[in-house]
Amino acid sequence: xxxxxxxxxxxxxxxxxxxxxxxxxxxxxxxxxxxxxxxxxxxxxxxxxxxxxxxxxxxxxxxxxxxxxxxxxxxxxxxxxxxxxxxxxxxxxxxxxxxxxxxxxxxxxxxxxxxxxxxxxxxxxxxxxxxxxxxxxxxxxxxxxxxxxxxxxxxxxxxxxxxxxxxxxxxxxxxxxxxxxxxxxxxxxxxxxxxxxxxxxxxxxxxxxxxxxxxxxxxxxxxxxxxxxxxxxxxxxxxxxxxxxxxxxxxxxxxxxxxxxxxxxxxxxxxxxxxxxxxxxxxxxxxxxxxxxxxxxxxxxxxxxxxxxxxxxxxxxxxxxxxxxxxxxxxxxxxxxxxxxxxxxxxxxxxxxxxxxx
Amino acid sequence: xxxxxxxxxxxxxxxxxxxxxxxxxxxxxxxxxxxxxxxxxxxxxxxxxxxxxxxxxxxxxxxxxxxxxxxxxxxxxxxxxxxxxxxxxxxxxxxxxxxxxxxxxxxxxxxxxxxxxxxxxxxxxxxxxxxxxxxxxxxxxxxxxxxxxxxxxxxxxxxxxxxxxxxxxxxxxxxxxxxxxxxxxxxxxxxxxxxxxxxxxxxxxxxxxxxxxxxxxxxxxxxxxxxxxxxxxxxxxxxxxxxxxxxxxxxxxxxxxxxxxxxxxxxxxxxxxxxxxxxxxxxxxxxxxxxxxxxxxxxxxxxxxxxxxxxxxxxxxxxxxxxxxxxxxxxxxxxxxxxxxxxxxxxxxxxxxxxxxx
Numbered sequence: 001x002x003x004x005x006x007x008x009x010x011x012x013x014x015x016x017x018x019x020x021x022x023x024x025x026x027x028x029x030x031x032x033x034x035x036x037x038x039x040x041x042x043x044x045x046x047x048x049x050x051x052x053x054x055x056x057x058x059x060x061x062x063x064x065x066x067x068x069x070x071x072x073x074x075x076x077x078x079x080x081x082x083x084x085x086x087x088x089x090x091x092x093x094x095x096x097x098x099x100x101x102x103x104x105x106x107x108x109x110x111x112x113x114x115x116x117x118x119x120x121x122x123x124x125x126x127x128x129x130x131x132x133x134x135x136x137x138x139x140x141x142x143x144x145x146x147x148x149x150x151x152x153x154x155x156x157x158x159x160x161x162x163x164x165x166x167x168x169x170x171x172x173x174x175x176x177x178x179x180x181x182x183x184x185x186x187x188x189x190x191x192x193x194x195x196x197x198x199x200x201x202x203x204x205x206x207x208x209x210x211x212x213x214x215x216x217x218x219x220x221x222x223x224x225x226x227x228x229x230x231x232x233x234x235x236x237x238x239x240x241x242x243x244x245x246x247x248x249x250x251x252x253x254x255x256x257x258x259x260x261x262x263x264x265x266x267x268x269x270x271x272x273x274x275x276x277x278x279x280x281x282x283x284x285x286x287x288x289x290x291x292x293x294x295x296x297x298x299x300x301x302x303x304x305x306x307x308x309x310x311x312x313x314x315x316x317x318x319x320x321x322x323x324x325x326x327x328x329x330x331x332x333x334x335x336x337x338x339x340x341x342x343x344x345x346x347x348x349x350x351x352x353x354x355x356x357x358x
Numbered sequence: 359x360x361x362x363x364x365x366x367x368x369x370x371x372x373x374x375x376x377x378x379x380x381x382x383x384x385x386x387x388x389x390x391x392x393x394x395x396x397x398x399x400x401x402x403x404x405x406x407x408x409x410x411x412x413x414x415x416x417x418x419x420x421x422x423x424x425x426x427x428x429x430x431x432x433x434x435x436x437x438x439x440x441x442x443x444x445x446x447x448x449x450x451x452x453x454x455x456x457x458x459x460x461x462x463x464x465x466x467x468x469x470x471x472x473x474x475x476x477x478x479x480x481x482x483x484x485x486x487x488x489x490x491x492x493x494x495x496x497x498x499x500x501x502x503x504x505x506x507x508x509x510x511x512x513x514x515x516x517x518x519x520x521x522x523x524x525x526x527x528x529x530x531x532x533x534x535x536x537x538x539x540x541x542x543x544x545x546x547x548x549x550x551x552x553x554x555x556x557x558x559x560x561x562x563x564x565x566x567x568x569x570x571x572x573x574x575x576x577x578x579x580x581x582x583x584x585x586x587x588x589x590x591x592x593x594x595x596x597x598x599x600x601x602x603x604x605x606x607x608x609x610x611x612x613x614x615x616x617x618x619x620x621x622x623x624x625x626x627x628x629x630x631x632x633x634x635x636x637x638x639x640x641x642x643x644x645x646x647x648x649x650x651x652x653x654x655x656x657x658x659x660x661x662x663x664x665x666x667x668x669x670x671x672x673x674x675x676x677x678x679x680x681x682x683x684x685x686x687x688x689x690x691x692x693x694x695x696x697x698x699x700x701x702x703x704x705x706x707x708x709x710x711x712x713x714x715x716x
Contacts, residue, residue: 075640077435078465107436108468110636135610137495150670154662165607176610178603185597201596210662236594238559239543245536245673248654249523252493252534256650257641264650264657278468282433283615292614292622296606299622304512304568312508315603 003338003355004330011036013345013353014051020348021058023065027090034089038121039331042322045188046121049337052344054087054118063087063117069094077102077109080259083116088271089124091116096125096275100132103277112258113273123179123319125275126166130175133286135278136166141254143266148183149230151244154210156230158263160186161250168280169316170294177316182247183231190216190231203236205229250274330356361696361713362688369394371703371711372409378706379416381423385448392447396479397689400680403546404479407695410702412445412476421445421475427452435460435467438617441474446629447482449474454483454633458490461635470616471631481537481677483633484524488533491644493636494524499612501624506541507588509602512568514588516621518544519608526638527674528652535674540605541589548574548589561594563587608632688714 014032019025031054039047057063067084069091074080079098083091095111102109113119119140129136145159160181167176184204193200193216200216207218208227217223219231233243253274255262260272280289301312326332342352372390377383389412397405415421425442427449432438437456441449453469460467471477477498487494503517518539525534542562551558551574558574565576566585575581577589591601611632613620618630638647659670684690700710 073641075465075637076463077461077467078637078640080641103435105434106464107433108466109435110466112641135615149664150658152663152667152670153658153660154664154667155660157658157660165603165610167607167610176606178600178607180600180603184594203594204596206664210664212664234593234597234600236542236561238562239592241671241673242536242538242592244658245523245538248534248658248673249525249536251654252523252525252647252651256647257493257636257638259642262650262654262657264653278615279433279436280615282436283431283438283470284617289610289614292620293610295622296609296620299620300508300511300515300602300606302511302513302515305510306507306512306564306568306570309510309512312510313599315599315606 001335002332003335004332006356007036007040007327007331009353009356010048010331013350014048016350017051017055017345017348018065020345020350021055021065023087027065027087030093031087031089034093034120034124036331037124039333040323040326041121041123041319043121043319045186048333048341050118050120052340055344055348057117071098077106079109079111080257081111081113083113083269085115085117088117088119088273092119092125092273092275093128095273096128096277099275099277100129100134103134103279104132107282108276108278110274110276112254112275114258114260114268116260116273117270119271119273121179122162122164123166123177126164126177126179127175129275129277130166130168130177131172132277133168133280135168135280136164137276137278138274139163139250139254140271140273141251141260141262142271143255143261143263143269145263145266147187147231148247149206149232151233151235151241154206154230156228158247158251160231161247161254163246163250165315167293168286168290170290170297174320175316176293176314177319180234182234182243182250184234184236184243185231187231190219194220194222203232203240205231359693360690361693362690364714365394365398365685365689367711367714368406368689371708372406374708375409375413375703375706376423378703378708379413379423381445385423385445388451389445389447392451392478392482394689395482397691398681398684399479399481399677401479401677403544406691406699408476408478410698413702413706415475429456435464437467437469439469439471441471441627443473443475446475446477446631450477450483450631450633451486453631454486454635457633457635458487458492461492461637465640466634466636468632468634470612470633472616472618472626474618474631475628477629477631479537480520480522481524481535484522484535484537485533487633487635488524488526488535489530490635491526491638493526493638494522495634495636496632497521497608497612498629498631499609499618499620500629501613501619501621501627503621503624505545505589506605507564507590509591509593509599512564512588514586516605516609518589519605519612521604521608523673525651526644526648528648528655532678533674534651534672535677538592540592540601540608542592542594542601543589545589548577552578552580561590561598563589
């Protein structure tokens with residue numbers, strides 16, 4: 001069962017919940033807007049569903065709302081940010097501001113973060129940079145995470161390590177945003193397949209013996225093999241070394257430069273974050289750049305298409321379509337997620353919003 | 359038939375050939391070493407075989423040896439380089455030097471190039487940056503190129519747009535170098551399959567009607583379908599949007615920021631080049647970084663492996679193994695490539711080297 005909520009109602013409610021949990025007003029707003037936007041864009045796994053976990057970590061003292069974001073290493077085009085174990089969207093949003101400011105001064109900049117909690121949807125920081133008229137490269141690793149095999153390997157070694165590229169598009173409302181797990185898919189797609197009782201395509205997972213499987217339960221050790229299996233890097237049996245290489249590059253940029261740690265051991269943060277801003281206008285007039293983006297977009301969208309395909313979508317387009325629909329029709333949440341969120345809010349003395357009649 | 363040449367003999371010979379073609383001594387050496395190193399690393403398609411084409415372009419006045427590399431836009435962490443239509447390895451090597459110098463001053467830098475000829479093996483510039491103790495991101499697009507389909511598209515739209523990440527490894531001799539076409543494979547693998555009469559795996563190419571094919575001749579229009587087909591982006595039928603997105607990101611960084619042009623039209627260069635240098639030591643001590651690289655490498659190499667796999671290789675390792683072997687045993691060149699190279703050299707008055715007795 002699903003309920004439907006207007007996004008502004010949900011944002012206002014979450015701001016009050018995070019305020020009650022001890023977040024300053026500006027931080028509560030950053031987190032609430034980050035989560036609701038993830039839902040609006042269809043990335044429900046990075047949306048409101050995270051709230052109960054975030055609140056538990058605040059209650060346990062693991063997450064420290066209000067902690068300042070400190071720059072511990074700096075040069076004109078780089079900074080290492082120590083997040084004080086604040087909520088990830090707060091730290092990463094501030095780190096992104098620093099990257100933009102430095103890029104404005106020198107042409108480009110790279111900012112990395114440690115001591116930060118779950119950073120959320122990486123594409124959000126790309127969009128923040130694009131709003132400043134800049135291009136972005138970024139990603140996060142998850143220190144200590146084990147979900148994805150090496151190319152040729154038979155067991156879990158690293159996280160799904162998303163990599164992000166974002167560019168100003170032909171209009172301010174249509175940025176190019178590629179936000180991709182370097183595994184063949186994010187883990188969420190396996191959960192969905194398990195819940196549907198569906199199989200998954202070949203070359204997505206191995207079972208607990210390192211053998212190919214199309215039963216998504218084999219990833220969790222709940223299929224015919226009781227040992228948990230592993231996700232594979234993007235690229236398949238021939239080109240999976242590419243996804244594997246990109247996955248390791250995110251370890252190096254997100255985990256090593258930041259000081260957050262790698263898949264081997266992760267002492268300093270839930271995510272190691274890297275965010276790069278490139279000031280397009282230093283290279284070429286922004287209008288010339290966006291004109292070229294429009295031209296390239298039209299070029300790649302030209303038919304013919306593959307059998308069964310009716311159009312080519314650019315990175316960011318599927319999310320925008322979902323957002324337009326959800327802004328109009330409301331944001332769907334499953335009953336269980338909403339119930340848990342409301343309970344967590346009530347425990348902080350925040351009453352649930354009145355749902356509009358459906 | 360194949361001949362075998364010691365690498366130093368071949369390098370010396372090529373230096374004399376490029377000198378005779380009008381290149382200053384330092385430029386001749388850059389190009390000769392770039393090409394021989396590509397052969398040593400097993401990337402024969404980017405090696406000595408390019409010489410006859412490069413010489414033809416010099417003779418026709420398209421390529422201008424000795425042309426200065428001019429910085430036409432600059433800020434502390436960026437530069438736009440105008441290559442004067444010099445040989446690509448010359449322009450890109452100089453652009454890489456600029457990126458390193460700027461990164462040393464500010465923490466990181468991005469340099470892009472237009473008016474440059476074929477840039478060669480992108481990994482070479484990553485290795486140049488790694489030798490300076492830095493990390494690298496780079497790539498090249500090919501303005502006007504049409505080889506790869508959009509995700510879901512049925513015809514050729516963009517080049518194979520290689521993307522490169524390089525990091526200092528656990529020793530100076532073992533850098534991490536990922537140098538990957540954003541298509542499922544580079545075009546050269548299709549040529550090899552055609553020459554062998556072999557089929558290619560599913561999801562590599564489409565035929566001229568945009569339908570899946572496993573006959574590599576269909577890419578060239580020499581199979582059952584006379585229309586040329588297309589390469590697919592890396593990622594396969596489910597995740598090909600990732601390869602497509604990376605391919606477009608290389609268009610934006612390599613073609614648009616540089617001013618070289620995109621796949622739509624390419625007025626200013628054979629390749630649009632982007633090269634980023636990141637001064638690791640500004641973020642964390644270099645020895646700490648390389649220690650983490652060693653730890654991560656050991657971690658991902660741990661067994662078990664997939665059925666039929668005996669080890670996990672890191673990006674750059676296959677190339678190093680080939681290089682060790684070819685430095686020891688000599689560099690294999692097919693008769694035809696060698697014959698054409700020698701003829702082109704003789705036309706410039708440069709005698710072929712005496713081959714060692716085999």
